[in-house]
Amino acid sequence: MRIGFDSTPLFGQRAGVGNYTGNLLAGLAQIHPDWDYLLYSNKPLPVLEDGLRGTTAVSGYLPRSRWLWMQFMLPRVIRQNRPDICHFPNNSAPLRVDVPYIVTIH
Numbered sequence: 001m002r003i004g005f006d007s008t009p010l011f012g013q014r015a016g017v018g019n020y021t022g023n024l025l026a027g028l029a030q031i032h033p034d035w036d037y038l039l040y041s042n043k044p045l046p047v048l049e050d051g052l053r054g055t056t057a058v059s060g061y062l063p064r065s066r067w068l069w070m071q072f073m074l075p076r077v078i079r080q081n082r083p084d085i086c087h088f089p090n091n092s093a094p095l096r097v098d099v100p101y102i103v104t105i106h
Helices: 016-031 066-081
Strands: 002-006 036-040 055-058 085-088 101-103
Touching: 002 016, 002 066, 016 036, 036 066
Parallel strands: 002 036, 002 085, 036 055, 085 101
Antiparallel strands: none
16 A cells, blocks of 8 residues: 655654644554555655654645645655655645545644
């Protein structure tokens, strides 16, 4: 199984959504280490903690605007990587995505 994640909540000082995203990824990676976890972000990801080492950061950056990245760059990157499903943990998702997806609204 290949799961795409919007990993932008993992940046900076983590609060609620960042902690949720990090813990969800770490838990999934521990339960299903054979799955592929693709981390999408508008900026290069910082060094991740040990629980997230089995994940793969996917390039396709547009650092100036998270919204422009999500609506224009990210759908192309998702099409190239072909995950089985995507998870957007921070209340928003691209308007057009060619794979099934989940949006978490806190």
